Amino acid sequence: MLLLLLLLLITPSTLASECVPRTFQGDSFVCVCNSDYCDLPGVIKVPAAGSHTLITTSRDEHRFSIQNGSNDALPGEGSSVVVTLNHQERFQAMMGFGGAFTDATGINILKLTEESQEWLMKSYFSPEGIEYNLCRVPMAGSDFSTRPYSYDDVEGDVDLVHFNLTTEDYKYKLPFIHRAQELAERELLLFGSPWSPPAWMKENGMFNGSGGLLNEMWQPYADYFVKFVQAYSAEGAPIWGLTTQNEPLTGFQDWRWNTCAWTAEGQRDWIKTTLGPTLQAAGMRHLQLMVLDHNRDALPWYPATILEDPESNQFVDGVAIHWYDDDNTGPEVMSELHSLFEDKFLLYTESCDGWDAAPGERVILGDWYRAESYAANIIDDVNHWSTGWVDWNMALDIDGGPNWAYNFVDSPIIIDEKSSEFYKQPMFYSMGHFSKFIAPGDRLISSTVSSGYEHVRVAAFQHGSTDTASTIVLLNMGEDMETVTVDVRGSQEFVNFVMPAKSIVSVLVNMAATAH
Numbered sequence: 001m002l003l004l005l006l007l008l009l010i011t012p013s014t015l016a017s018e019c020v021p022r023t024f025q026g027d028s029f030v031c032v033c034n035s036d037y038c039d040l041p042g043v044i045k046v047p048a049a050g051s052h053t054l055i056t057t058s059r060d061e062h063r064f065s066i067q068n069g070s071n072d073a074l075p076g077e078g079s080s081v082v083v084t085l086n087h088q089e090r091f092q093a094m095m096g097f098g099g100a101f102t103d104a105t106g107i108n109i110l111k112l113t114e115e116s117q118e119w120l121m122k123s124y125f126s127p128e129g130i131e132y133n134l135c136r137v138p139m140a141g142s143d144f145s146t147r148p149y150s151y152d153d154v155e156g157d158v159d160l161v162h163f164n165l166t167t168e169d170y171k172y173k174l175p176f177i178h179r180a181q182e183l184a185e186r187e188l189l190l191f192g193s194p195w196s197p198p199a200w201m202k203e204n205g206m207f208n209g210s211g212g213l214l215n216e217m218w219q220p221y222a223d224y225f226v227k228f229v230q231a232y233s234a235e236g237a238p239i240w241g242l243t244t245q246n247e248p249l250t251g252f253q254d255w256r257w258n259t260c261a262w263t264a265e266g267q268r269d270w271i272k273t274t275l276g277p278t279l280q281a282a283g284m285r286h287l288q289l290m291v292l293d294h295n296r297d298a299l300p301w302y303p304a305t306i307l308e309d310p311e312s313n314q315f316v317d318g319v320a321i322h323w324y325d326d327d328n329t330g331p332e333v334m335s336e337l338h339s340l341f342e343d344k345f346l347l348y349t350e351s352c353d354g355w356d357a358a359p360g361e362r363v364i365l366g367d368w369y370r371a372e373s374y375a376a377n378i379i380d381d382v383n384h385w386s387t388g389w390v391d392w393n394m395a396l397d398i399d400g401g402p403n404w405a406y407n408f409v410d411s412p413i414i415i416d417e418k419s420s421e422f423y424k425q426p427m428f429y430s431m432g433h434f435s436k437f438i439a440p441g442d443r444l445i446s447s448t449v450s451s452g453y454e455h456v457r458v459a460a461f462q463h464g465s466t467d468t469a470s471t472i473v474l475l476n477m478g479e480d481m482e483t484v485t486v487d488v489r490g491s492q493e494f495v496n497f498v499m500p501a502k503s504i505v506s507v508l509v510n511m512a513a514t515a516h
Helices: 002-010 103-109 114-125 167-183 215-234 248-252 264-281 301-307 332-340 368-382 426-435
Strands: 030-033 051-058 065-070 081-093 096-100 134-139 189-194 241-243 288-295 318-322 345-350 386-393 413-416 421-424 443-449 456-462 469-476 484-489 494-499 503-510
Touching (some): 030 114, 051 426, 051 494, 065 494, 081 386, 081 456, 081 469, 096 426, 103 114, 103 167, 114 167, 215 264, 248 288, 264 288, 264 301, 288 345, 301 332, 368 386, 368 426, 368 456, 368 469, 368 503, 426 503, 469 484, 484 503, 494 503
Parallel strands (some): 081 484, 096 134, 096 386, 134 189, 189 241, 241 288, 288 318, 318 345
Antiparallel strands (some): 030 421, 051 065, 051 503, 081 443, 413 421, 443 456, 469 503
């Protein structure tokens, strides 16, 4: 009995395991995982009333370092940053956070030993890991495949007699989706996104290049969506949602990888006359249908064109957004769109870093700026009505691939086939500060930062229906030595702590008194 008790006390399902750091070319470090060992934050629960838990990740030292403490009865003296919460101002409920089950992700995971594969999957999906729950699935090929392909490459097969899932689904996607389902405590929500229809359905007869869907293929392509949902459901991977087209505006130029051009008016008409009714007739109206799936420089005009029409509006549930133009277009356009269509959710469905870097810098092992960029973007987006944030590839090789169009990018996990190791980038922990500590259903609440500290950003969330338990995520973008003393103020209690320079801190706090 004593041995059993000791085993229970040291089980990895409750205890954290520490990072094994290694420095490469970046200004921070990666955490190294192999067949024998990998760091996991462990199960971290909401603290008891009147107490808090701080989880810190920093450029120079920390990866999910945990500190517990009691709340204070008085505000901190001399605090440089004051964060004020207002639980009475509640906004959107969160759907979740996650990444994409791309072909490249599966190809890279399979380069690892079975033991290392299990560490990686636990790191992303288990209660001991960072608990991803919302994941994207490319419908057939994308640029992060080794070839362009669709689920029906038999020209002229308008009845889709030859529709079938491919080797890529059975080898690189479905096995890891199934393992994620087994590991996850939260429900795994999968949404499908097409990069291109079958090439023979397009005006240019190509997966890439420029050109849209042939008019006579509107119905066959709608049927293609239904077939995809049915096929994945039959394989034990039920689909929660769909986007109508990945980056539809790229198809108006000579694009290097899979695409299909859609004007807003064309998408509106296809949805209301063909796709929407076809999904409804197939008993799939429960699926969350999202439009745009492109950068926010297309807000609000592109989705507004679709949603202003009552016939197409009735079939649309949300607007999918990518981050690739966010440096040029501020988040205010998201609030503008929300004010026009308050019943439609907004969701960030693709983001990655390194996509515009110089050759040789698409992947930077240990880069802190990219982790900071993730956290800053997530905080801005959720504070402007996004219901979650979905990263792109979950695992890439040291070059940022494979990618048949040579469009290499970075990833939160990088796999080194030669050493049989994988590296958790700072981006992995940046994602985890949101995905692990903000559960589906948690609501954004009002939070403000005292003036003069523009380098400190914050987003705060109320857990479920409780009035007292909250998660506050803070980002300190201050330069070297710019540590700040933080005072988080609830209604009658306070949390005081020191936040390192270049750091992310999640504060799990349980106020003993009702917040309103």
